[in-house]
Each structure stands twice: as C-alpha cells, then as structure tokens.
Amino acid sequence: MSAVAFAERPRFARQVSAIIAREVRSRYTGDALGYSWAYVTPLAWIGLIYVTFTILNRASPIDTDLGSFIMSGVLPYLAFRYQVNASIRAKAAYRHVMLLPGIAPGTIHFAIVVLEFYNALLIYLVLLALNYLMNGSFEVHHVLAWLFGFALASGSGAALGYAVSANASRPDSASRVMAVVLRPLFYISPIFYVAAELPEDVLWLLMWNPLLHAIELLRAGAFVSYQSHIGTAWMPLGFIVACVVAGRYGETKFSGEIAPSEVSPE
Amino acid sequence: MFGFFQCAKSFRTGNDERVLFENATLTFGARERIAVLAPPGCGKTVLQRLLAGIEQPTSGAVRAPEQMSWPVGFAGMFHPALTGEQNIRTLAAMLDAEPDRTSAFAALFAELGDLYYRPVQQYSGGMRARLAFSFSMAVPFPFYVADDIIGTGDEAYRSKCERMMLRRLEDSGLFFTTRSLRLAERFADRFAVVHERRIVECGTIAEAKALLERARDVNDEFEMVLAGLSVA
Numbered sequence: 001m002s003a004v005a006f007a008e009r010p011r012f013a014r015q016v017s018a019i020i021a022r023e024v025r026s027r028y029t030g031d032a033l034g035y036s037w038a039y040v041t042p043l044a045w046i047g048l049i050y051v052t053f054t055i056l057n058r059a060s061p062i063d064t065d066l067g068s069f070i071m072s073g074v075l076p077y078l079a080f081r082y083q084v085n086a087s088i089r090a091k092a093a094y095r096h097v098m099l100l101p102g103i104a105p106g107t108i109h110f111a112i113v114v115l116e117f118y119n120a121l122l123i124y125l126v127l128l129a130l131n132y133l134m135n136g137s138f139e140v141h142h143v144l145a146w147l148f149g150f151a152l153a154s155g156s157g158a159a160l161g162y163a164v165s166a167n168a169s170r171p172d173s174a175s176r177v178m179a180v181v182l183r184p185l186f187y188i189s190p191i192f193y194v195a196a197e198l199p200e201d202v203l204w205l206l207m208w209n210p211l212l213h214a215i216e217l218l219r220a221g222a223f224v225s226y227q228s229h230i231g232t233a234w235m236p237l238g239f240i241v242a243c244v245v246a247g248r249y250g251e252t253k254f255s256g257e258i259a260p261s262e263v264s265p266e
Numbered sequence: 267m268f269g270f271f272q273c274a275k276s277f278r279t280g281n282d283e284r285v286l287f288e289n290a291t292l293t294f295g296a297r298e299r300i301a302v303l304a305p306p307g308c309g310k311t312v313l314q315r316l317l318a319g320i321e322q323p324t325s326g327a328v329r330a331p332e333q334m335s336w337p338v339g340f341a342g343m344f345h346p347a348l349t350g351e352q353n354i355r356t357l358a359a360m361l362d363a364e365p366d367r368t369s370a371f372a373a374l375f376a377e378l379g380d381l382y383y384r385p386v387q388q389y390s391g392g393m394r395a396r397l398a399f400s401f402s403m404a405v406p407f408p409f410y411v412a413d414d415i416i417g418t419g420d421e422a423y424r425s426k427c428e429r430m431m432l433r434r435l436e437d438s439g440l441f442f443t444t445r446s447l448r449l450a451e452r453f454a455d456r457f458a459v460v461h462e463r464r465i466v467e468c469g470t471i472a473e474a475k476a477l478l479e480r481a482r483d484v485n486d487e488f489e490m491v492l493a494g495l496s497v498a
Contacts (some may be wrong), residue, residue, distance in 0.1 A: 017359070019356075021359075022345060025348055026348050096340075100357065100361055101334060102361065
C-alpha cells in the first residue's frame with residue numbers, strides 16, 4: 001500500500017479495513033480446508049435438513065424447489081448466529097488490541113459486523129449459484145426486499161451479540177448464555193416451515209422472535225409466489241435498537257475488565 | 267497536569283477487601299519522566315491500569331495524557347497465527363501510523379531475520395519480546411508508559427533497547443513503574459515510591475532507594491506473617 005493511498009482514506013476506514021484484514025488472515029490459517037470451512041458448515045446444515053425432508057416425504061411449503069426453500073431459512077439463521085458468535089469472540093480476541101490509543105470498541109464491533117455480513121451474503125450467493133447449476137432455479141425475485149430481510153437477520157444477530165458481550169463480565173459466560181439461546185432459536189424460527197403453518201396460539205408467542213420476521217421478509221423478497229402477511233420489519237428493528245441501548249449501557253458499566261497480569265509485558 | 271488525585275483503590279476477593287491505595291496523589295507534566303518504585307505486589311500494574319483507564323479508582327480521580335502509548339514492550343496484541351510483518355502492519359494501520367515505515371523500522375530493530383515473515387506462534391518468548399519492543403519504538407508517542415521493564419534480550423540487545431528508549435524520551439514524557447533502581451535512575455528525572463498505600467515523592471534517587479528498602483522490609487514482614495498464617 002502506498003503512503004499516499006494510505007493517508008487518503010479517513011482514519012475510521014483505515015482502522016476498519018485493518019481489523020477486517022487481521023480477521024480474514026487469521027481466521028482460517030493453518031487449516032487444510034482454509035476458507036472452505038465457511039461453506040462447509042451451511043452446506044452440512046442444508047444437507048441435513050434436505051435429507052430429513054426427503055425421508056419424511058415433506059415438500060416445500062412454498063412453490064419453489066426444496067433447496068431454495070431450505071436455504072431461505074438456514075442461511076439467515078446462520079447469518080444471525082455468525083454475528084452473535086463473532087461479537088462475543090471479538091471481545092476476548094481484541095481485549096489487548098483495545099489498549100492501543102484511539103481504538104474504540106465500537107470500531108472493532110463495526111468491522112466484525114461488516115465482515116460477518118459480507119461473509120454470510122457471499123455464502124448465500126455462492127449457494128444460490130450452486131442451486132442454479134443443480135436445479136436450474138435462482139430464487140431472488142425482488143433483490144432489495146430479499147437483501148433487506150437478510151440484513152435484518154444479520155443485524156439482529158449483531159445487535160444481540162453486542163448487547164450480550166458488553167454486559168457479560170467474561171467472554172466465556174457470554175458464550176454459555178448464547179449457547180442456551182441459539183439452540184432453541186433454531187426450532188422457534190421458521191427455518192423448515194413458514195410462519196403461516198403455525199397454529200394461532202403458537203404464532204402469537206413466536207411473533208416476538210425477530211428472526212421469524214426477518215426470514216418471512218426475506219422469503220417474500222426471494223419467492224415470486226410467496227407473500228408474508230405476518231412478517232414486519234418493526235419487530236427486528238425494535239429488537240436491534242433495544243440491544244444497542246443495552247450494549248451501550250453495558251459498555252459504560254463494565255468497560256475494560258482485564259486482569260492485572262495480562263497487561264504486564266512478558 | 268496529569269496523574270493521580272487523592273486516589274483510593276481496593277479489591278474485593280470473597281469476603282475480604284484488599285486496599286492497595288489510600289489518598290494517593292502524584293502529578294506530572296506532559297513532558298516529565300517519572301518513575302514510581304515499588305516492591306512486587308504493591309500495585310505497580312494497578313497504577314498503569316488506572317492511568318490507561320482500564321480500571322477506575324474506588325475514589326479520587328485519574329487524568330492521563332491524551333496521546334499516551336500502550337505499555338512499552340507489551341506483546342499481548344499480536345495474533346499468533348499472523349506473521350510478525352502482518353501483525354505490525356495491521357496494528358500500525360489501527361494506530362494511524364504508516365504501515366510501510368512502521369514495518370521497516372520493526373524489521374530492522376527486532377533483528378529477527380526471516381522469522382519476521384513467519385507466524386508469531388513460531389517465535390520464542392524472547393523473539394516475541396523483541397518484536398513487541400520494536401513495535402513500541404516504531405511508533406513515536408508524546409507520552410510513554412512502561413511497566414517494570416524497558417528492553418529485552420541479551421546485554422547487547424538490552425543496551426540497544428535502552429538507547430532507543432532514551433532517544434524517544436528526548437521529546438516525550440514517561441510514566442514508569444518499576445522495582446529496579448537502575449532503570450528508574452536511567453530513564454526518569456523524578457522519583458516516587460509506593461509506601462503504606464500512598465505514593466511518596468522523593469527528591470533524589472538516594473532518598474527513593476532508602477524509602478524503597480523500608481517498603482520492601484514492610485512487605486517482607488507482611489509476607490512472613492502470611493506464610494506463618496498459612497503454616498498455622
């Protein structure tokens with residue numbers, strides 16, 4: 001990078017791109033599969049649900065191929081999950097980097113969120129292309145609506161991760177809390193069903209799940225034949241705002257909890 | 267002025283409360299070089315944490331210079347999977363320093379040869395310390411903080427580190443917590459000792475030495491009492 005090119009970018013952008021570069025270089029190094037791991041996990045999830053659907057002789061509840069339907073549930077859920085985990089991991093991974101002057105926790109979190117969103121979106125696009133090659137269908141009917149639903153799922157995960165990591169005194173306790181939350185979330189989100197299939201009293205309860213709305217909105221954008229009368233953007237947006245407020249509170253209250261021995265030079 | 271203003275700091279461990287500082291005051295200017303001497307376990311690192319804003323005082327106030335370095339030679343921010351070069355470049359960019367220039371300085375000063383381009387997880391502790399010190403020196407700051415040691419490696423390399431630190435301090439201030447009288451005398455022009463939970467400023471290094479010995483005696487007696495209690 002030339003000195004001029006480096007100096008031209010605003011400081012915030014330089015910091016964000018440096019954090020992203022550090023993440024990309026460090027995350028999958030030393031592994032034979034390398035970056036391919038990013039695709040292996042969603043493929044395994046999709047494969048498992050596909051096989052389960054086939055064994056149970058269950059068809060897609062939307063007029064589309066099974067692969068596209070499963071992707072429209074699994075990938076926003078994974079985008080949500082990746083954001084939560086990355087936010088919690090970042091608190092531990094960057095606790096020493098935050099000793100550097102001028103590095104704000106918000107800058108680190110923003111960089112991680114951007115990277116995770118980009119990663120999850122790229123995985124979705126690659127799998128859509130793969131599905132096109134296999135089934136001949138590329139199910140993104142209304143790009144902006146689809147992208148908005150996906151962004152709401154990813155954003156809800158980022159906000160939840162921020163709120164939990166900022167309020168947990170230790171990163172491992174945050175991970176334990178989220179493990180308890182993320183497992184049931186898989187079943188209470190419309191990953192292998194659509195919200196309209198749910199009984200009224202169950203739906204009333206699950207309406208509080210922001211991921212339900214994000215997936216419904218994404219499907220309405222993805223599939224020409226699907227219209228969601230349940231999904232609304234207000235629930236995930238409200239959830240994001242509430243989590244950001246909770247995160248700001250936690251950041252002020254528990255700022256920089258590092259053990260004394262960890263700050264001394266070797 | 268910067269420093270500690272009537273600070274108290276205590277920690278609660280279970281039902282016990284350990285008081286490290288009571289009404290501790292020490293002020294310094296942006297270009298002053300001050301060493302705070304203390305025996306081990308008397309709160310040197312806590313003073314660093316208070317100044318860095320990582321820790322808040324139980325009461326009182328702490329005011330730190332705006333452009334203050336991280337502890338000189340601190341290696342915790344290096345990612346083990348990245349090479350020395352990649353670490354220096356990304357951290358330099360985060361600090362708003364020129365990555366090319368910072369990396370060139372660190373590569374030359376650390377004297378790691380080709381290892382500079384290998385992952386940090388392959389470094390020995392000494393090599394990592396060299397890289398960390400080189401990075402500290404590669405980015406000039408108007409005010410430095412150092413905890414316990416300045417320099418690393420064998421005598422020749424340590425001497426090189428100390429000369430470089432003195433060069434950086436020609437235009438910069440320093441807050442140095444240490445137990446070494448030699449290092450305090452070499453790098454600081456003002457001295458203080460942590461004694462009986464306060465920071466006592468001393469006029470000369472000889473005065474600091476005498477007070478530090480008294481503080482060590484008190485600390486040794488305390489250790490003996492604790493050892494006796496644990497035996498009992």
